[in-house]
Amino acid sequence: MANDKRDPDWYLALMAPNTKGPEFSWLDPTAMYRNAEAFQQCVADLTKAFKPDEVDLVAGIDATGFILGGAIACHLKKGFLAIRKYGHLCVDVDDVRFKDYSKKEKRLEIRKDAFKPGTKVLIVDQWIETGGNMGAAVELVERQQGIVAGIACVCIEETEGGKRLMEKYKCVSSVVSREIQDQVNAKNLESFKTYKPL
Numbered sequence: 001m002a003n004d005k006r007d008p009d010w011y012l013a014l015m016a017p018n019t020k021g022p023e024f025s026w027l028d029p030t031a032m033y034r035n036a037e038a039f040q041q042c043v044a045d046l047t048k049a050f051k052p053d054e055v056d057l058v059a060g061i062d063a064t065g066f067i068l069g070g071a072i073a074c075h076l077k078k079g080f081l082a083i084r085k086y087g088h089l090c091v092d093v094d095d096v097r098f099k100d101y102s103k104k105e106k107r108l109e110i111r112k113d114a115f116k117p118g119t120k121v122l123i124v125d126q127w128i129e130t131g132g133n134m135g136a137a138v139e140l141v142e143r144q145q146g147i148v149a150g151i152a153c154v155c156i157e158e159t160e161g162g163k164r165l166m167e168k169y170k171c172v173s174s175v176v177s178r179e180i181q182d183q184v185n186a187k188n189l190e191s192f193k194t195y196k197p198l
């Protein structure tokens with residue numbers, strides 16, 4: 001990409017707007033993952049701030065955090081820990097209850113003895129809105145004496161919860177410019193005006 005004249009976060013314009021109503025999140029980043037160049041660029045962007053010895057294990061949040069988290073684990077040549085929605089693992093678990101952007105009660109779980117104490121864990125998800133899911137994931141990792149090496153998401157909204165996570169942990173997202181971050185915070189991307197499904 002030596003002569004690439006695109007903005008560094010060009011691929012965010014491939015995310016699809018919500019056309020189904022308020023019970024869904026306001027856009028769909030999985031539309032962007034279908035583009036090979038976009039997906040690979042996103043994985044590269046979310047990992048470049050981490051040196052190999054900064055991360056021992058990558059954790060992804062159920063469900064869409066598995067897509068990016070799995071790809072990031074392979075890119076960094078690390079193992080992958082699934083942070084699952086409650087009730088899915090067939091082994092003993094630790095779990096956390098919380099509320100997310102839907103304002104409904106949610107619950108995440110990880111297996112007991114998921115990693116050794118002191119393991120440096122990079123937590124990956126698609127998105128941070130209220131920070132409910134990510135806050136719960138952090139709690140699960142820290143309860144087992146893991147060290148949160150960082151947090152990686154396509155976008156992190158500058159909500160109260162998002163800002164709290166950014167103050168405390170090394171957080172990376174694909175958003176580069178103030179302009180796009182403001183659009184993310186406003187839940188309305190300029191690119192929606194010209195977004196075309198394939």
Ligand SMILES: O=P(O)(O)OC[C@H]1O[C@H](OP(=O)(O)OP(=O)(O)O)[C@H](O)[C@@H]1O
Pocket residue numbers: 025061062063064065099100101102125126127128129130131132133134
């Ligand atoms: O910051 P928050 O308010 O917690 O919102 C962010 C979460 O919401 C979405 O998950 P959701 O459970 O809606 O969808 P998914 O199962 O498709 O990943 C998203 O993937 C994050 O996990």
Ligand SMILES: Nc1ncnc2[nH]cnc12
Pocket residue numbers: 025026027028029101126127128129
């Ligand atoms: N995938 C997503 N897109 C936009 N906002 C979100 N809030 C929670 N998940 C989201």
